[in-house]
Amino acid sequence: MSSMxxxxxxxxxxxxxxxxxxxxxxxxxxxxxxxxLTVVAWASAAxxxxxxLTHGVALAGIGDLLTAGGIVAGxxxxxxxxxxxxxxxxxxxxxxTIGHDRAxxxxxxxxxxxxxxxxxxxxLLTLGYAWADRAxxxxxxxxxxxxxxxxxxxxxxxxxxxxxxxxxxxxxRKLRYEVWHxxxxxxxxxxxxxxxxxxxxxxVFAADTPQRVYWxxxxxxxxxxIVTFRFVEPAVQSMRxxxxxxxxxxxAPDAISIHLRGRDLDRLGAQGGQFFTxxxxxxxxxxxxxxxxxxxxxxxxxxxxxxxELGDGTRALQASLRxxxxxxxxxxxxxxxDAARGRERVAVFAAGIGVTPAxxxxxxxxxxxxxxxxIVRASDxxxxxxxxxxxxxxxDRGWNAWVSIGRRGSGSSSxxxxxxxxxxxxxxxxxxxxxxxxxxxxxxxSWADAVEHEAHHRGxxxxxxxxxxxxx
Amino acid sequence: xxxxxxxxxxxxxxxxxxxxxxIGAAALGHPATTTSTGPTGATAGSGSNGAPTSGxxxxxxxxxxxxTLKDGTFTGASVQTPYGEVQVSIVVASGRISDVAxxxxxxxxxxxxxxxxxxxxxxxxxxLQAQSAKVSMISGATFTSRGYLTSLQSALDKAA
Numbered sequence: 326m327s328s329m330x331x332x333x334x335x336x337x338x339x340x341x342x343x344x345x346x347x348x349x350x351x352x353x354x355x356x357x358x359x360x361x362l363t364v365v366a367w368a369s370a371a372x373x374x375x376x377x378l379t380h381g382v383a384l385a386g387i388g389d390l391l392t393a394g395g396i397v398a399g400x401x402x403x404x405x406x407x408x409x410x411x412x413x414x415x416x417x418x419x420x421x422t423i424g425h426d427r428a429x430x431x432x433x434x435x436x437x438x439x440x441x442x443x444x445x446x447x448x449l450l451t452l453g454y455a456w457a458d459r460a461x462x463x464x465x466x467x468x469x470x471x472x473x474x475x476x477x478x479x480x481x482x483x484x485x486x487x488x489x490x491x492x493x494x495x496x497x498r499k500l501r502y503e504v505w506h507x508x509x510x511x512x513x514x515x516x517x518x519x520x521x522x523x524x525x526x527x528x529v530f531a532a533d534t535p536q537r538v539y540w541x542x543x544x545x546x547x548x549x550x551i552v553t554f555r556f557v558e559p560a561v562q563s564m565r566x567x568x569x570x571x572x573x574x575x576x577a578p579d580a581i582s583i584h585l586r587g588r589d590l591d592r593l594g595a596q597g598g599q600f601f602t603x604x605x606x607x608x609x610x611x612x613x614x615x616x617x618x619x620x621x622x623x624x625x626x627x628x629x630x631x632x633x634e635l636g637d638g639t640r641a642l643q644a645s646l647r648x649x650x651x652x653x654x655x656x657x658x659x660x661x662x663d664a665a666r667g668r669e670r671v672a673v674f675a676a677g678i679g680v681t682p683a684x685x686x687x688x689x690x691x692x693x694x695x696x697x698x699x700i701v702r703a704s705d706x707x708x709x710x711x712x713x714x715x716x717x718x719x720x721d722r723g724w725n726a727w728v729s730i731g732r733r734g735s736g737s738s739s740x741x742x743x744x745x746x747x748x749x750x751x752x753x754x755x756x757x758x759x760x761x762x763x764x765x766x767x768x769x770x771s772w773a774d775a776v777e778h779e780a781h782h783r784g785x786x787x788x789x790x791x792x793x794x795x796x797x
Numbered sequence: 798x799x800x801x802x803x804x805x806x807x808x809x810x811x812x813x814x815x816x817x818x819x820i821g822a823a824a825l826g827h828p829a830t831t832t833s834t835g836p837t838g839a840t841a842g843s844g845s846n847g848a849p850t851s852g853x854x855x856x857x858x859x860x861x862x863x864x865t866l867k868d869g870t871f872t873g874a875s876v877q878t879p880y881g882e883v884q885v886s887i888v889v890a891s892g893r894i895s896d897v898a899x900x901x902x903x904x905x906x907x908x909x910x911x912x913x914x915x916x917x918x919x920x921x922x923x924x925l926q927a928q929s930a931k932v933s934m935i936s937g938a939t940f941t942s943r944g945y946l947t948s949l950q951s952a953l954d955k956a957a
Contacts, residue, residue, distance in 0.1 A: 360802035367806025368813060375817025380905060381825030383879035383940055454908065457937055472907060526907035534905070788799070 345669050352667025356788055358422045369543065370404040376536045388456035395449030399527070402442030403540075406516060407547040409435050414550035415658060424660035425600075426794040433492070440489040447482055478522035484515035502638075503612065513551075520544070555655070563653035566590060570605065570650040571627070573643055580678065580710050581643050582620060582631045585652060590623035593657060596664060597622045598686035598765070598793070601656030603630065607645040613638040614655075618682035618793065620711060622689050631710060633678035661765060661793040663690050668763040668789060672756045674740070674776045676702040676768030677710075682793050683767055684711045687718050694723030698756055702729045702742070702768065727755065733772070737782070740775040752779050760784035767793040824877045866892050866956045873952030875901055876944040880909035883944035887952045894928055897921045897949070912938050920945050929953070 374397055383389045412419065412432040419428050455465035469475055490496055491508045500508075523540070568587035576582050595601075600618040604611060615638065620631035634640045661682050671692055675683035680701055690697060699719055703709040712728060719726035733739055734746030741750055752759060764780050766773045773792055780790055872886040881903030888896040899917055904910035916938035923932035930950040934942035 356799065360799055360805055363799075363802030364805040364809050367803075368809045371810030371813040375813045378814065378817035379820040379824065380881075381821040381877065381879045385939070459937075472911075522907075 348669070349667055352665070352788070355422055355665065358418075362419065362422060366408050369408065370401045372539065373400040373404050373536075373543075376534075376539060386456075388453050391449050391453030391456060393453075395446050395451075395453055396527075398442045398449060399446035402439050402446055403519070403523070404543070405435050405439035405442065406512075407543050409439060410516070410547040411550050414547070415554045415655065416550050417554070420658050421660065424665070424791075425658040426792070430794075436489055436492055440485055443482060443485055447479075472526060474521035474525045477518040478526075481515045481519035484511045484518065488512045488515060502636075516548075559653065559655040562593070566593065568628070568652040568654065570646045570648060570652060572648060573646050575643070576631065577710055578707055579635075580631060580633045580708075582629055583642070583646065585628045585630070586626060587628070587652075589625060590628050591625045593623060593628075595619060595623055595628075595657040596662040597689040598661035598663070598682040599657035599659045600682065600793070601630075601654040601658070604653045605642065605646055606651040606653065607647070609641050609645045610638070613641075615639065615642075618659075618661075619657075619685045620681040621685055631678070631681045631684075633708075633710070635678075659793060661686060661767065661791050665791060666763045668761060669693075669696055670758050670762040671697045672759055672762040672764045672780075673697070673699040674702075674764070674766045674768070674773075675699070676740075676772050677704075677708055679768035679773075679793070680711050680715065681767075683765065684715055684718075686765060687715060687724075692722075692724070695725070697722070697724035698762075699724065699726040700729060700755060701726070702740070702772070704730075704732065706730055737779055740772055740779060752783055756783075762789070764790045765792075766790065770794065825879065866894070866953070868892070869956070871952040871955045872900060873948035873950070873955075876948045878940040878944040880912075880940055881905050883941060883948055885945055885948040885952055887949065887956065889956050894925060897924050899945070909941075913941055916941050917945065924949060 377396060377400055382393050384393060409432050412428045412435075415425065423431075451462060451465055451469060454460075454469070455462050458465060458468075460468070470479060487508055488511055491500060491505055497505055566587045566589060568585050568590070571584040571586040574582045574584060597619070600616055602614045602616045604614050615632070617630045617632055619628060621629045632639050632642060634643065659682075663686065669692065671690060673683050673687065683699070683701075687697070687699065697719070699715060701709065701712055701715060709728065709730060716726050718724075729742045729745045729750070731742035731744050734741055734743035736746075738746035738751055740752075756762065759780065760783055762785070764785050766776045766780075768776075773794075777790055777792065781787070866889045868889050868891065870886060870888050873884060875882050875884040882901050883903070884899065884901035886898050886900050887894050888898075897920075902913055902917065904913050916935040919935050920932065920942060924930070926932075930946045930953060932946070934946075
């Protein structure tokens, strides 16, 4: 237990001081911590059900079975919703352990099961009660809606429907991010409107039971994490560091670097490869939060981010940002970092605007000559961003760097340009030590999938592959 | 999620659930407590929370309950049902049950509370009429009825 606690609270070792053994140990500890968090999440749901079971459960007939099923579905569903809240709360422990994007991937995976459980909760209890009362379902529903706090519980279910349906991949693609996000914020309302009926109707908050204490603790933990890490902490940090736009630099026909200025930016604790969610306070841009990676590690006074103008939001930036535009932020997030590394050798794959975190990662990577290989891909020379900087970094330190420009090939080399694949370049030829390397991948999803697939095929375990996902 | 983490989660959950189930089965297996109260004189309501005497209520279920009852207030054992604890006390005056009360009537959820509030007055009326625990269960409130009548019987046993 004490070794666990020290792993969590110890400040990150500076990479220069970390010998290879220390790196491998830290990596193993992080994986163990991830497993422990998984166990805690499972157990939180099991404990909720077990506490209900300690009363003894009546299972005398079909009505009882339906009712018990409905209660268990509600308990597990509520617990999953709280786990989802915690995963979305940007809790530093979780971010350092599995990374923000992984946390959000799990958050998304839990969405549908949680929703089905909450629906089942409503349906099974209605059926179970109707069976016991020998009433029809319409009459039973009417009597349920009539009970204390039940009208807003039905409202809560409706809100959950709205949140989940708009988050289904097919629906979400059709919505603007802002519309989706606004609807997604309704999940807070959904959680809060479900609460009263859990107190007055549910077994969850029955007076004088350990269940009540347990659930109140869960709710305080989840909502407290949201308030602390999504609202209070970012506000305090934004006020403390007072970041403003210094200047906007066009680096390509469709990409800009935003140079920022602020106080004590080296004390943000940002590592190369991490990202922040930025908000630029001009009339046209304030309502849009941009998740953007640092493209160089902050100094005490300056930081830099690089943006590809892909949508309306990012296009508005260049036109709107001025010297002195105030900037607020949440972060730093992500484990696309040297600290998350478990092996001495490093292989970096970057494509398109995915070079930004790779560029910042390389800046502070602690590795000897010949230990790092970097490949940067672009569909055409104009979308080859920050290449000169990456090349210079690699040349200075004796690392290998290549580019692969042109249309993507097919088959196992589809992550390369067709021309490079044709002349026989492969993952084996470019990265002969890949199976003994820490692999960092950042770029468009379909391309990154191809790289990851090939890396797996070459024997790299998932624990040594790091991806930063740009596309949500 | 790693396989190790998932398996750990599954086994931890299974263990927690089994423990919960075992505790629940044990709780339903027998009355939760065997607190009982001796006769406290003819004054109704006085000392239904009197000093507990050890031991359970013993045999005697189904014993005739008419004129052989001692006067006083008698509190039955507290009975655990899946929906909460039930405990019944009776007031005996001139050898007859003159009042029935439920010092403990727990409901874990809102629905059980509503069911109890309908069933308990009906049970009370039937008991006062029958002057015994041999009354029919209230349909839709089987567990509450069973718990109520079990506790009632243990109160009657003490009054016998």
